[in-house]
Amino acid sequence: MSDARAAFVHDGIAFGCDYNPEQWSPEVWDEDIRLMGQAGVDLVAINVFGWSHLEPREGQFDFGALDDIVNRLHAAGIRLNLGTGTASPPAWLVRAHPDILPMAEDGTRRYHGGRQAWCPSSPAYRTAALRLVRAVAERYGDHPAVALWHVSNELGCHNALCYCAHSAVAFRAWLRRRYKSIEALNDAWGTAFWSQTYREWDEIEPPRITLSTRNPGQVLDFRRFSSDELLDHYRSEAAIIRDVSDAPVTTNFMLTAHIDNLDYWSWAADMDVIANDHYLDHRLADPTVELAFAADLTRGVSRGAPWLLMEHSTGAVNWQPLNLAKAPGEMLRNSLVHVARGADGICFFQWRASVQGSEKFHSAMLPHAGTDSAAWREVCELGAIAGALDDVAGTRVEAEVALVFSWESWWATQAESRPSHSIGYLDQVHAAYGALYALGLTVDVVAPGSDLSRYKLVIVPGLHLVREHEARVVTDWVAAGGTALVTFYTGTVDQDDRVWTGGYTGPFRDALGIRIEEFAPVAPGTELHLSSGAIARLWSERSTATTATVVASHLDGPAAGTPAITRNDWGGGQAWYLGTMLDAAAYRELLATIADAAGVRPATAHDGGDGRVELVRRTGAAGSYLFIVNHSAQSVTADASGRELLTGQDVVGTILVPAGGVRIVRE
Numbered sequence: 001m002s003d004a005r006a007a008f009v010h011d012g013i014a015f016g017c018d019y020n021p022e023q024w025s026p027e028v029w030d031e032d033i034r035l036m037g038q039a040g041v042d043l044v045a046i047n048v049f050g051w052s053h054l055e056p057r058e059g060q061f062d063f064g065a066l067d068d069i070v071n072r073l074h075a076a077g078i079r080l081n082l083g084t085g086t087a088s089p090p091a092w093l094v095r096a097h098p099d100i101l102p103m104a105e106d107g108t109r110r111y112h113g114g115r116q117a118w119c120p121s122s123p124a125y126r127t128a129a130l131r132l133v134r135a136v137a138e139r140y141g142d143h144p145a146v147a148l149w150h151v152s153n154e155l156g157c158h159n160a161l162c163y164c165a166h167s168a169v170a171f172r173a174w175l176r177r178r179y180k181s182i183e184a185l186n187d188a189w190g191t192a193f194w195s196q197t198y199r200e201w202d203e204i205e206p207p208r209i210t211l212s213t214r215n216p217g218q219v220l221d222f223r224r225f226s227s228d229e230l231l232d233h234y235r236s237e238a239a240i241i242r243d244v245s246d247a248p249v250t251t252n253f254m255l256t257a258h259i260d261n262l263d264y265w266s267w268a269a270d271m272d273v274i275a276n277d278h279y280l281d282h283r284l285a286d287p288t289v290e291l292a293f294a295a296d297l298t299r300g301v302s303r304g305a306p307w308l309l310m311e312h313s314t315g316a317v318n319w320q321p322l323n324l325a326k327a328p329g330e331m332l333r334n335s336l337v338h339v340a341r342g343a344d345g346i347c348f349f350q351w352r353a354s355v356q357g358s359e360k361f362h363s364a365m366l367p368h369a370g371t372d373s374a375a376w377r378e379v380c381e382l383g384a385i386a387g388a389l390d391d392v393a394g395t396r397v398e399a400e401v402a403l404v405f406s407w408e409s410w411w412a413t414q415a416e417s418r419p420s421h422s423i424g425y426l427d428q429v430h431a432a433y434g435a436l437y438a439l440g441l442t443v444d445v446v447a448p449g450s451d452l453s454r455y456k457l458v459i460v461p462g463l464h465l466v467r468e469h470e471a472r473v474v475t476d477w478v479a480a481g482g483t484a485l486v487t488f489y490t491g492t493v494d495q496d497d498r499v500w501t502g503g504y505t506g507p508f509r510d511a512l513g514i515r516i517e518e519f520a521p522v523a524p525g526t527e528l529h530l531s532s533g534a535i536a537r538l539w540s541e542r543s544t545a546t547t548a549t550v551v552a553s554h555l556d557g558p559a560a561g562t563p564a565i566t567r568n569d570w571g572g573g574q575a576w577y578l579g580t581m582l583d584a585a586a587y588r589e590l591l592a593t594i595a596d597a598a599g600v601r602p603a604t605a606h607d608g609g610d611g612r613v614e615l616v617r618r619t620g621a622a623g624s625y626l627f628i629v630n631h632s633a634q635s636v637t638a639d640a641s642g643r644e645l646l647t648g649q650d651v652v653g654t655i656l657v658p659a660g661g662v663r664i665v666r667e
Contacts, residue, residue, distance in 0.1 A: 012390030040383025479571025513548030
């Protein structure tokens with residue numbers, strides 16, 4: 001087969017699901033396939049958890065049932081997102097090789113009976129998994145139904161961090177490749193502290209729980225290693241598939257608020273198409289805003305190219321403390337937000353609601369109540385809408401604002417010893433994004449060091465860990481005429497978690513025109529008052545403006561009299577700095593001022609919605625498409641002209657979007 005990456009080609013917007021036929025009898029399969037056709041389903045993921053069915057005994061393969069369902073789906077015109085089946089090992093493998101079981105940081109094992117009960121560094125697991133992958137790939141590699149290969153499932157969701165002896169050996173090998181010498185490792189980890197110096201590689205272990213706080217450099221490198229180790233496993237499975245099949249290969253990422261296990265910037269180049277799983281997280285204050293952020297982040301990982309929503313839910317999930325059902329119309333809005341922000345496919349977990357197992361209370365396209373249900377009717381409505389959006393496929397999202405995001409910074413800010421445990425990296429990211437969202441501004445989420453030339457405004461929230469060259473990309477872009485907002489805790493440490501000295505913000509310091517001498521966080525519930533009239537919380541800093549203009553100062557708190565918001569002319573541009581956590585209204589007002597000065601505008605003008613309206617434009621060779629998603633309880637009027645795709649009506653000048661409604665205008 002060719003070494004060139006294969007493209008995922010689909011006729012229009014894919015509409016699909018995860019299907020587990022092994023949970024049902026062949027008689028049910030016939031009904032399912034008929035109903036899939038009724039709903040408009042055209043892409044189905046199967047064999048995600050098929051290992052124990054395909055290989056019931058070591059080396060004994062049985063493809064009869066999988067052959068049957070593959071051929072039935074193909075005969076119905078449904079394309080396959082075919083899983084390799086390696087997500088969870090069968091009981092016989094665990095019994096034969098108990099050392100594949102993962103070890104937690106406290107040194108205890110985690111056992112068979114859930115999912116992903118395997119160590120990413122286990123030789124026995126790797127051997128058995130790749131044997132299965134080869135068998136599956138050789139059997140279906142040229143099957144005309146296979147549109148996409150699905151390696152494993154949600155890699156690293158549960159087992160990203162394993163602290164066992166196999167992991168220790170692999171960690172040492174990774175460290176040798178990274179540092180070349182033990183002396184370089186000692187320097188990077190600062191092992192002169194607490195008598196931690198290593199003389200031999202074999203002295204190094206994974207950062208298991210200690211009596212005190214652990215070495216933060218070691219912990220950070222273990223996170224990097226763990227991400228790389230799972231990526232290596234993905235590459236091993238993908239290489240076997242590519243030997244025998246020209247179909248594209250991917251796996252489902254988890255670009256969402258509560259999972260930080262993998263550095264997806266480093267994974268992206270190995271995917272033929274970027275695919276993501278996303279579920280509303282009702283533990284957050286506003287899960288709808290996080291959904292939009294996750295979609296923009298997925299598009300960022302895809303470098304602006306269209307991507308695939310491989311899983312989301314029609315209603316409630318099963319794994320949160322309170323699993324809320326979606327309101328009428330909410331599932332449709334959620335789905336179309338993903339499409340607005342770059343998805344060329346809408347897929348769900350799962351097709352038919354399970355009646356047993358851990359996910360029996362997880363919603364599905366076909367619920368326990370069957371087809372005489374509101375959920376089923378909404379699924380069919382969405383399927384019809386997806387079919388009406390074929391021309392949107394392949395277009396790209398327009399954005400004038402970039403937000404710099406880093407998994408390494410997320411990891412580093414979770415160190416056991418830090419200035420405040422009351423505020424984290426995502427708190428800063430979500431606060432900045434939420435203010436932009438409320439202003440109706442579309443955002444590209446980009447990696448540190450990315451090219452910024454296409455943007456008018458760049459936001460750098462809490463980029464705690466930064467390399468000098470990554471900071472220089474931002475400061476040089478500002479000097480060339482750009483406008484940036486940098487927020488507190490940015491530029492604190494380098495890639496080795498070593499503090500940039502001379503005043504916090506490190507390599508951003510000169511461009512920002514401030515010098516921060518000391519962090520001064522405050523307890524939750526403490527209000528900080530600024531000279532601008534704004535209220536802030538959680539964080540302040542004792543700082544001095546060197547060349548910057550002070551926009552607002554602290555009136556009280558531990559940093560009273562010092563700058564809270566500054567603006568500095570740097571070359572041809574402006575560098576703003578926010579040294580506290582503003583309340584939502586003040587943050588929105590600040591970013592409105594900065595965005596207006598930078599010449600950034602929403603995709604279209606609108607009236608109403610109270611910051612609960614999403615305005616996004618996708619553009620391609622054939623034209624542009626304006627998405628207006630109204631999450632509010634009031635109707636909204638927006639400027640638009642063209643053909644509205646959901647109602648088929650012509651629009652001239654303005655369009656009315658009803659409360660809870662969506663309109664998509666081909667301009």
